[in-house]
Amino acid sequence: MSGRDNHDLAVRVRGLTRRFGERAVIDTLDLDIRKGEFVALIGASGCGKSTLLRILADLDHGITGEVRVPRRRAVAFQAPRLMPWKSVWRNVTLGLPGGDHRGRAEAALAEVGLSHRSDVWPKVLSGGEAQRTSLARALVRDPDLLLLDEPFGALDALTRIKAQHLVAELWQRRRCAVLLVTHDVEEALLLADRVLVMREGVIARSIPVTLDRPRRLDNPVFAALRGELLDLLGVSEDVAGRRAA
Ligand SMILES: Nc1ncnc2c1ncn2[C@@H]1O[C@H](COP(=O)(O)OP(=O)(O)OP(=O)(O)O)[C@@H](O)[C@H]1O
Numbered sequence: 001m002s003g004r005d006n007h008d009l010a011v012r013v014r015g016l017t018r019r020f021g022e023r024a025v026i027d028t029l030d031l032d033i034r035k036g037e038f039v040a041l042i043g044a045s046g047c048g049k050s051t052l053l054r055i056l057a058d059l060d061h062g063i064t065g066e067v068r069v070p071r072r073r074a075v076a077f078q079a080p081r082l083m084p085w086k087s088v089w090r091n092v093t094l095g096l097p098g099g100d101h102r103g104r105a106e107a108a109l110a111e112v113g114l115s116h117r118s119d120v121w122p123k124v125l126s127g128g129e130a131q132r133t134s135l136a137r138a139l140v141r142d143p144d145l146l147l148l149d150e151p152f153g154a155l156d157a158l159t160r161i162k163a164q165h166l167v168a169e170l171w172q173r174r175r176c177a178v179l180l181v182t183h184d185v186e187e188a189l190l191l192a193d194r195v196l197v198m199r200e201g202v203i204a205r206s207i208p209v210t211l212d213r214p215r216r217l218d219n220p221v222f223a224a225l226r227g228e229l230l231d232l233l234g235v236s237e238d239v240a241g242r243r244a245a
């Protein structure tokens with residue numbers, strides 16, 4: 001790889017291995033993510049997606065191989081993980097270095113449409129609001145790499161669609177690199193520049209999505225890509241359709 005290519009990368013992983021006991025959950029995995037690129041990661045349950053994300057977030061140190069990530073990175077998980085004894089804005093700035101926490105929290109909360117909730121306790125938030133608070137907590141770190149582990153997994157269908165729009169809009173504005181772990185093939189295709197399929201400890205496939213945004217589910221190219229990804233996951237369109245119905 002040339003120096004120029006390297007310069008364009010937000011994430012560079014080479015030969016990454018993570019073992020739990022005898023089993024290599026991640027097995028000499030390579031991955032590049034360009035600066036500003038939106039990448040979705042799909043794969044069967046237990047294949048190692050969260051493990052990879054935790055490594056990129058620097059939350060797991062039992063690895064071998066090379067991992068380069070930006071200094072400024074932030075992560076949001078499926079569960080919002082808010083501290084019940086701290087107000088919403090204090091949750092947003094928990095552990096944040098530097099000053100003017102209130103001002104920075106307010107700006108991040110405004111970005112996710114939650115200015116009016118800044119002083120309340122987490123217990124009064126709806127599921128979608130709690131998830132947006134978690135997103136604000138990631139954004140306040142002004143990340144060059146945003147790591148999202150099924151952030152919409154626990155939301156109802158309508159709230160989920162709104163949250164997907166919000167993430168698309170935030171990404172258009174900020175242009176940080178994003179790695180989104182999701183179980184939802186349509187979500188991956190609606191949002192990402194590229195969809196990665198993880199299998200047997202490596203990135204088995206990388207599928208570019210060149211469709212214009214905003215994307216439509218009824219676009220025939222979208223439908224073809226959805227079919228291809230479901231095939232790769234070993235799920236037939238029939239079963240996927242029944243589950244969505
Ligand atoms: N700390 C740990 N100790 C032992 N095994 C672990 C640990 N963390 C993860 N694993 C194992 O590694 C495998 C991959 O887990 P991981 O959470 O990365 O899967 P995943 O792809 O995110 O799955 P899901 O889609 O269900 O969230 C699983 O078999 C899991 O049991």
Ligand SMILES: [Mg+2]
Pocket residue numbers: 049050051
């Ligand atoms: Mg997981």
